Amino acid sequence: MGRITLDKVRKAFGDVQVIPPLDLTIEDGEFVVFVGPSGCGKSTLLRLIAGLEDVSGGQIRIDGQDATRVPPAKRRLAMVFQSYALYPHMSVRKNIAFPLRMAGLDKAEQDKRVNAAADVLNLTDYLDRRPGQLSGGQRQRVAIGRAIVREPAAFLFDEPLSNLDAALRVGMRLEISELHKRLKTTMVYVTHDQVEAMTMADKIVVLRAGHIEQVGSPLELYRAPRNLFVAGFIGSPK
Numbered sequence: 001m002g003r004i005t006l007d008k009v010r011k012a013f014g015d016v017q018v019i020p021p022l023d024l025t026i027e028d029g030e031f032v033v034f035v036g037p038s039g040c041g042k043s044t045l046l047r048l049i050a051g052l053e054d055v056s057g058g059q060i061r062i063d064g065q066d067a068t069r070v071p072p073a074k075r076r077l078a079m080v081f082q083s084y085a086l087y088p089h090m091s092v093r094k095n096i097a098f099p100l101r102m103a104g105l106d107k108a109e110q111d112k113r114v115n116a117a118a119d120v121l122n123l124t125d126y127l128d129r130r131p132g133q134l135s136g137g138q139r140q141r142v143a144i145g146r147a148i149v150r151e152p153a154a155f156l157f158d159e160p161l162s163n164l165d166a167a168l169r170v171g172m173r174l175e176i177s178e179l180h181k182r183l184k185t186t187m188v189y190v191t192h193d194q195v196e197a198m199t200m201a202d203k204i205v206v207l208r209a210g211h212i213e214q215v216g217s218p219l220e221l222y223r224a225p226r227n228l229f230v231a232g233f234i235g236s237p238k
């Protein structure tokens, strides 16, 4: 389960309208990438879906339920940030288990989920280390592990790879795609990197100044960009 629908969702900060009324459907299990230049509203849109910002109007539904009435902690959406936001004084195991401890799950269930996530992410040998003893890629995996254990209806990624060097980025891109194939959970992924969008997405949403320029599969956008902005962003020869 993880179908997300936005119905005339808008967002203003004070007098400034950052997201004009916007409609979008994200199907269950889809890998959707929001792409667009810096400042176009990608993070804001993701934060609205996560419930970290309140909508100024419109409605967000998750599996049919009006999400705007559900507090962020209960939306069953897991956000993965670029700054890994790990606790430096805690072991990897404790970092990954953190949301489960907060939710009051019993120790056996915590261990089971943490071990399963560590297995998927190749972190089993690192569970007793501290974040400071890990590489950038491993830290990013711990952050993803902390999202996985919550068994969310959807994962929300905000430029998760932008702190990594180019070589590592390619590897993590493949890992996240693999993870999506394995879990088949809805993923919404924000990036300003065209290559990430083209290689990872089932569906790309091209944003410009808060509105949607075009939605389509990578191939559709490449073959038939609606205008020069989309063509320029996708890198096709229109």
Ligand code: ADP
Binding pocket: 013, 018, 036, 037, 038, 039, 040, 041, 042, 043, 044, 045
């Ligand atoms: P992106 O993630 O695409 O770079 P953002 O969603 O961060 O863009 O920002 C979109 C616009 O909204 C920017 O003009 C930004 O300055 C503005 N903005 C974002 N958050 C706030 C806020 N809390 N208060 C005021 N303006 C904001």
Ligand code: MG
Binding pocket: 042, 043, 044
């Ligand atoms: Mg952003």
